[in-house]
Amino acid sequence: MMGRRRAALDAIADTFVPGCVERGVTEAFVRLFVTRLSAGERRRLDALLALFAARGFHRLPRARRERVLLAWGDSRVAVRRTAFEGLRRGLLVLSWSLPGAPWDELGYPGPLGVDPDAPAKPLAPIAAAGELRLDCEVCVIGSGAGGGTAAAVLASAGLDVVVLEAGGYFGPPDFDGAELAGLQRLYLDGGGTATDDQGVGILAGACLGGGTVVNYTTSFRLPDAVRSEWGGPFTSEVFSRSLDAVCARLGVNTDHNRLSTREAKVVLGLERLGWHVGRMPRDVVGCDQGRVCGYCGYGCRLGAKQSADRTWLVDAAAHGARIVVGARVERIFPGPVVEAGAVTVRAQKVVVACGAIHTPALLRRSGLGNRWVGRNLHLHPVAGALGFFDEEIRPWEGTLQAIHSDEFADLDGGHGFRYETTAAHPSLAAAFLPWRGSGEHEELMRGLRNAVPLGVLLRDRDAGEVRGGRPVVRYRLSAYDAAHLERGLEGAVEVLRAAGARRVVTSRGPRAPIVHSFHQLGTARMGGSPELSACDWEGALWDAPDVVVCDGSTFPTASGVNPMVTISAVAHMNALALAARV
Ligand SMILES: Cc1cc2nc3c(=O)[nH]c(=O)nc-3n(C[C@H](O)[C@H](O)[C@H](O)COP(=O)(O)OP(=O)(O)OC[C@H]3O[C@@H](n4cnc5c(N)ncnc54)[C@H](O)[C@@H]3O)c2cc1C
Structure with missing residues (x-):
């Protein structure tokens, strides 16, 4: 330009x-x-x-x-x-x-730098370069929460599996905690994805392990009320067993909840208001719950996070699965034959697990799926508030998410919001803050070291859609959901004030709040009939049963809780059913 x-x-x-x-x-x-x-x-x-x-x-x-x-x-x-x-x-x-x-001016220490003693990367994937032709029984496209789990289950069942992942392979020795490098290497479109009107910024993982590499390790099981709402297999023992298996493999525990300075303030505010505080289940083993943990959204340098590349994909590889990175699948042809540039895989069955933005796009490009493909997009919109305190907080440090509040999780028919917090690094804080002039922006950023963030995670009732083979995301917050989000922001101000904040700034803009999505769900929903869903209760496309969806796209509605464990459990259940069919 x-x-x-x-x-x-x-x-x-x-x-x-x-x-x-x-x-x-x-x-x-x-x-x-x-x-x-x-x-x-x-x-x-x-x-x-x-x-x-x-x-x-x-x-x-x-x-x-x-x-x-x-x-x-x-x-x-x-x-x-x-x-x-x-x-x-x-x-x-x-x-x-x-x-x-100018990080010095914020008191922000900048990236951690790489750790020469970081644990080694456990996998040796094939890097897609030049022509590669592979034959297998099941080709798994995407290696995140869903794809990683499906690959492990299928390979462990004795099937010959090839995993194709568009992103690259990064692990503890590569992670230096730098925001920009982290966004560019690990996140979808370098963190720059958004809805078509820029109303919702979309964050998703895009590397080997997908979102599980960058996520905040919160590991909720799907609440019973949502299981009943979804029906089908979700009320069954089969799904309970998959949830148990996932939590066991990921080592989900509540022993890593040391409060950071920022979350201690949030707990104080919640307790003074008499509102619910819960301990966060997390999929970490040996997390320092301190300075390093705060940088975990750019990859866990300690290898404590039980991401798919350190769990499911290791299991898959141990059972002979071949993993190819840098392999962006363009189309699935009849056969099925999967094409990713110069990489061609001939398989008996295909598992699609590209996440809820790219799964519908791939199905569209391939001419697969019914009218439900791309519809029913849920984003779990997140808005937030930043409370400024007299004392130093250093909000970029400490356990990523040690506590949560479900006080308003059910405002109406199971819809509402949860309070969660996370480490606030400068660019993440800037993305959430409304800009009302450079002077005020600079003042807020200079105050970041004394700030406590509090996020409002909405269970959205109403949905948007993903259109086209090159995904265009259309999503407008409905008046119903916007009212819940607004209630969430009011409450966030109350919590931070009760904790002693002298000033609270929210992500409210003049016309709508600044909103981000960390969870994309529902765009190839499972269900009991092709009139109501893209896939059957085992994740198979109604019109192409050799293609099975195993990611967040399968959710019938928003889960309301952070979805990783549920996505893995759905993939676990669907992959077991597929293995039985093959
Ligand atoms: C910053 C952040 C924090 C989060 N924190 C939490 C948390 O604490 N707890 C929680 O439960 N959830 C959390 N999540 C959400 C959770 O990580 C995701 O919902 C989950 O990983 C989604 O799983 P998935 O299998 O649907 O897709 P993903 O995990 O996103 O995996 C999809 C993979 O497919 C690949 N892919 C896409 N298109 C193609 C293609 N055409 N060919 C080949 N590969 C392709 C992508 O590169 C990606 O690696 C967080 C997410 C983010 C971004």
């Missing part, structure tokens, strides 16, 4: 965070985000920058530039708000994560 458009982009970046252009933020924005845009998105960005350039935005004084950006953010015109939000999120995240960011 050159010339006038580039000058406009530089001016926009400098308006959000003064001085960030000199630190290479726009350069990185173009390289990391703009190059990933679809042709249509790229055209819209070019048109926007041309408009800003034509109006001489870059020649305006800072105060005027800020007013222009805020007017776009508050605009009644949806495309203006979309443009503002896309630029806000991308530029702020880069401003605070690019090496050279």
Whole structure:
């Protein structure tokens, strides 16, 4: 990007965070985000920058530039708000994560650095390079919570399994806790994915092990009320046994709940209000629950997190499964034959486990599945509040998630929200904070070391959809769900105030809260009939039973709790059924 458009982009970046252009933020924005845009998105960005350039935005004084950006953010015109939000999120995240960011001013120590004594990586996957033709009984596409578990179950049942994973293989010796490197290597689209209106930022894993490598280790079983709501096998002993098997393999325990300084404040606030506090079940063994744990969203340097690449995929490999990384599957052809660039796999059965954004896209590209494919998207929207205290908190440290509150989990028919917290590193905090001018933004960020984050995790009743073979995510928070989220934000302010915060800022924007999704679910739902679901009760597509879905896409509705254990249990159950059929 050159010339006038580039000058406009530089001016926009400098308006959000003064001085960030000199630190290479726009350069990185173009390289990391703009190059990933679809042709249509790229055209819209070019048109926007041309408009800003034509109006001489870059020649305006800072105060005027800020007013222009805020007017776009508050605009009644949806495309203006979309443009503002896309630029806000991308530029702020880069401003605070690019090496050279003024972390000293925040008291943020920056990345941990690699640990020369980190535990070794246990797998030796094949790196897709050049032509590769493989034959097997089951080809598993995607290696996250669902795909990893399915591969382990199928290989342990004696089947010849090939796992194809689009992302790369990273483990403890690679993890240095750097936000930008972590986002780029481990997250879907470098953390830059969002809904088509930028209303919800979407975070998902995209490496060997998928979301289990970056997730916060919270390991809830599916609540009984949701099991009853889902019906079918979910009320059966079969599913209970799969839940037990998953929790056993992941070593789920409540012995790693040492409170960080930030969560001690949250507990204080909850207790003073008389609200529920629960201890978090976690899938960690030997977690330090301290400084290193706070960086775990960018990979666990200790190898304490029981991610799929340290559990299920190890089991699969021990039973002969071949694992290929850097293999993005383009299509499943009849046969079935799976094609991932120069890698071709001929199989008897195919397991699709690309996560709820990419599973429907792959099925669409392959001409598979009924009208339910892509529909019923649940995002568990998360908004939050940041409470500022007099004492130092260092919110980037300490156990990722040691406690939760279910006080409002059931406001109406099982729908409501849960309170959870996590370590707040600068770019994650910036992504959640509304931007109301560079001065206020800088002040909030400088206060981060004294801040306690509190997240509101919504069980969304209403759904969006994933369209197309190159996924476009459409999701609008319904008035029903928005009311619950608003209640959640009000309560979050109460908790932080009760704990003694002198100021609380929420992720409320002028028109809608800033929302992110850490859980994507439901886009190939299981069910009892093709009229109501994409897959049958064993995850097989109604119109192509050789293709079995084994990931978060299978959920009939939102689980309400963090879904990893449930996804693994569904994959476990579906893979056992598939193994019996093969
Ligand atoms: C930051 C973060 C924190 C989280 N914390 C928690 C938590 O504490 N507890 C919890 O329960 N849940 C948590 N989650 C959510 C949980 O990790 C995910 O819901 C879960 O991993 C999803 O499992 P999945 O099998 O559906 O997909 P994923 O685990 O996302 O795996 C899908 C895999 O498929 C690959 N893929 C996609 N397309 C293709 C293709 N075409 N070809 C080949 N491979 C492909 C992807 O690269 C990815 O590795 C968190 C998520 C995030 C992002």
